Amino acid sequence: MLKPFKHYLAPYLLLSLVVLILLSISRLSLSLWQFQHFTDFQALLAVAVGGFRIDLSTVGYVLIIPAVFTPILSAFRPLKSSWFWLLKNYLVCALxxxxLLEIATPTFIEEYGLRPNRLFIEYLIYPKEVFSMLVSGHLNTLIISTCCLVVFILFVFVPLSNAFVKQLQLQKTHTKSSLFAAVLLPVLLILMARGTLGHRPINPAYVYFSNDALVNSLTLNSTYSVVHAIKALKNEKNAAKMYGNMSDEEVISLVQTKTGLSKDAFVHQNQPTRAIRAPSYTGKKKNLVIILEESLGAQYVQPLGGLPLTPNIDGFYREGWGFEQLYATGTRSVRGIEAVITGFTPTPARAVVKLDKSQKGFFTIASLLQSQGYTTQFIYGGESHFDNMKSFFLGNGFSNIVDLKDIESPNFIGSWGASDGDLFTQADKELAKLNQSDKPFFSLIFSSSNHDPFEIPQGVVSPINYSEEQRMELDEKELKRHLAIQYADYALGQFIATAKARDYWQDTVFLIVADHDARALGKDLVPINNFHIPAVILNTEHNQTRFSDIASQIDLAPTLLSLMGAVNDSPMLGRDLTVNTLEGRALMQYANNFAYLTQHGVTVLQPGKAPSKFLYDVTSKEMQPVALDEEEAKTALAHALWGSLAYQNGWYTSQ
Known part of the structure; x- marks a missing residue:
């Protein structure tokens, strides 16, 4: 009985060995490429050991299906040939x-600082835009990757799969041995897949050991990372499964306390954070224009300690109300839209822009302003269906959408749509139309030129004069990014200069804010410095001042409503920064990690692990582990859980 079983076992061992070698080589290569993230050899060894456990689990999952069905179906002659044909193709596709995901990993790490995860899945929904971006900005990488994949398929995977199936076909059918193999081999593979004899199967928390999020992600393989992200989608309604439990009553009490309002202000039984806040400005209601700048981190803005790439925004910091320590809630545009337009707290789920239950009746400042007599509008240079923006906006207070098809005679169209120059030219026309009405207006303008592959009109801006040392540190892609930032700043400056000459200027509050930083890289569980973004409000009584306290994107909407004279009747948790009486705080979601930042440090929540506390130095951008503050950890957990509870229970509606 054992001899036939060995024949069944041999091809599985060979295939497992090939996969383990392939994934180990990839992990080693990535680790050596990112070696600056490793503190010592022990960390590298921990990645290798933890990674081997994850790879064994992956192999187990891949081979369970053939192990279960091959001994059985090969015993039935009518099904035998069809099964082996299907098995060969299954193995080729799996390999x-x-x-493919390992090949795609370096490019993803360069942009997001982690292995492919849920962001990778979300981008796959838009193949047209993504393929256009790859062709325009990563053509060489795309060609090389495709060639490598084809070579592997033709010269490794197809022969290997053929050999695997051929070994199984040459075996004689033995009823007892087939039954033995059908039972024992799947059991072994299930144990491999589980990765542990404990109560729960292996998951990323078992192998994560570092305070560096990239190092932790390297212990996975990219297929495991993506599949785990897909599995985690089911937890979108309940962040408690990731971070820990807390009673609904305690969550509500803690988040209410941090709004600075008294408990008596919350009188809506079905919306526990809904309250009415009077504006600080009491004159004629003002218009509002929010300009959401694509991928613009503080690292590129000189008043925030960054590079001298944005002279116009630098000037706006001198002219308006500039925020020195404002932090984005996430690393994607929909997360920025979520924070700025809805004031919703970040969660480990997708942004509410893309979730089903928030497509109609969800609170936004557009729905609030619309109920107060405002005309509301969204202006975008690309196709507004991207990231589900059009559906979300039309269902939640925006009465008019202007996108690529509506832009009159654009001079330059790239992968993501019309250039910022064309966008702002159209925006100027749209605002002039809105101003002809007696109704006040709110317009959200979303730029796109500063998005990979950084396609901009030629000859409009010239590169800054880099020192020789700076130029040596910058690769071609980063130089293109810098030029795109310069162009985006130029187009923005032209638009604001034009707006100042329009009739609506004196009655309009302008917010210029980034949706997120360009890249989220670093050695920390949450790279706080890559969440630091610029924001400046123009044309208010706070002109020529700076706000130096820590603030979050979710604070912007309440502050704007206060500045424009609109009553804030909403469930938003953000602070009105015109009456700054509370300690500043910022909330950040980085993949599955959540950060709660105050002047006392940052508390980080990870799935399946105890909270961690760090001191954060805003000058050096370094995080130093310190003892956990239990009360602040509770506050962090409450804010991490609030979004999931509010979404699930319908606590964040516009009514």
Missing amino acids: ALLT
Whole structure:
């Protein structure tokens, strides 16, 4: 009985060995490439050991299906040939997928600082835009990657799969041995897949050991990372499964306390954070224009300690109300839209812009202003269906959408749509139309030129004069990014200069804010410095001042409503920064990690692990581990859980 079983076992061992070698080589290569993230050899060894456990689990999952069905179906002659044909193709596809995701990993790490995760899945929903971006900005990488994948398929995976199936086909059918193999081999593979004899199967928390999020992600393989992200989608309604439990009553009490309002202000039984806040400005209601700048981190803005790439925004900091320590809630545009337009707290789920239950009747400042007599509008240079923006906006207070098809005679169209120059030219026309009405207006303008692959009109801006040392540190892509930032700043400056000459200027509050930083890289569980973004409000009584306290994107909407004279009747948790009486705080979601930042440090929540506390130095951008503050950890957990509870229970509606 054992001899036939060995024949069944041999091809599985060979295939497992090939996959383990392939994934180990990839992990080693990535680790050596990112070696600056490793503090010592022990960390590298921990990645290798933890990674091997994850790879064994991956192999187990891949081979369970053939192990279960091959001994059985090969015993039935009518099904035997069809099964082996299907098995060969299944193995080729599985091996190709494993390889494809490893090949895609370096590019993803360069942009997001982690292995492919849920962001990778979300981008796959938009193949047209993504393929256009790859062709325009990563053509060489795309060609090389495709060639490598084809070579692997033709010369490794197809022969290997053929050999695997051929070994199984040459075996004689033994009823007892087939039954033995059908039972024992799947059991072994299930144990491999589980990765542990404990109560729960292996998951990323078992192998995560570092305070560096990239190092932790390297212990996974990219297929495991993506599949785990897909599995985690089911937890979108309940962040408690990731971070820990807390009673609804305690969550509500803690988040209410941090709004600075008295408990008596919350009188809506079905919306526990809904309250009415009077504006600080009491004159004629003002218009509002929010300009959401694509991928613009503080690292590129000189008044915030960054590079001299944005002379116009630098000037706005001198002219308006500039925020020195404002932090984005996430790393994608929809997360920025979520924070700025709805004031919703970040969660480990997708942004509410893309979730089903928030497509109608969800609170936004557009729905609030619309109920107060405002005309509301969204202006975008690309196709507004991207990231589900059009559906979300039309269902939640925006009465008019202007996108690529509506832009009159654009001079330059790239992968993501019309250039910022064309966008702002159209925006000027749209605002002039809105101003002809007796109704006040709110317009959200979303730029796109500063998005990979950084396609901009030629000859409009010239590169800054870099020192020789700076130029040596910058690769071609980063130089293109810098030029795109310069162009985006130029187009913005032209628009504001034009707006100042329009009739609506004196009655309009302008907010210029980034949706997120360009890249989220670093050695920390949450790279706080890559959440630091510029924001400046123009044309208010706070002109020529700076706000130096820590603030979050979710604070912007309440502050704007106060500045423009609109009553804030909403469930938003953000602070009105015109009456700054509370300690500043910022909330950040980085993949599955959540950060709660105050002047006392940052508390980080990770799935399946105890909270961690760090001191954060805003000058050096370094995080130093310190003892956990239990009360602040509770506050962090409450804010991490609030979004999931509010979404699930309908606590964040516009009514």
